[in-house]
Amino acid sequence: MFTLCLRRVALIRDLRRGEITDFLSQVVNMTVADFESIEEFFLAHYDGLEKIMVKLKMGAADYSWLRKRVNDVVRVLLTELEWPSLSLEVMLDPHTISAAQAIWRRDRLSMDEYEALVGGFRQMGVVVPPHLSEIGSDGSAGAV
Numbered sequence: 001m002f003t004l005c006l007r008r009v010a011l012i013r014d015l016r017r018g019e020i021t022d023f024l025s026q027v028v029n030m031t032v033a034d035f036e037s038i039e040e041f042f043l044a045h046y047d048g049l050e051k052i053m054v055k056l057k058m059g060a061a062d063y064s065w066l067r068k069r070v071n072d073v074v075r076v077l078l079t080e081l082e083w084p085s086l087s088l089e090v091m092l093d094p095h096t097i098s099a100a101q102a103i104w105r106r107d108r109l110s111m112d113e114y115e116a117l118v119g120g121f122r123q124m125g126v127v128v129p130p131h132l133s134e135i136g137s138d139g140s141a142g143a144v
Helices: 002-027 032-044 049-054 060-080 086-104 111-123
Strands: none
Touching: 002 060, 002 086, 002 111, 032 086, 032 111, 049 086, 049 111, 060 086, 086 111
């Protein structure tokens, strides 16, 4: 029984890591204009984000894995793009890590909370995994 539980946890971790890898592979191809729109989206949804962020807490090993992947993408974006302002450049990392954490921990978030963190990326054409409320009983994405 315990071994079965450990296998389930490992499977879920592998699925989450795959989702994060897919997300970040799209983020690395975004433009400064995309990030300006994401910044506007975050500012419009700022109320209540502090309460949401508490729900995103992850274990140390998983957070370390996630942090490294986000750092790699942010480093590429910071060196390859010409940023018009320091404030936008500074917000690149927190917006990206928050969205990645939301994807990983979306089982703890309401649909509105999830959308507050990933919606800006979704509006810029980034495909993010559906919230659990969007997955039908047959496992397909779409309204339940």
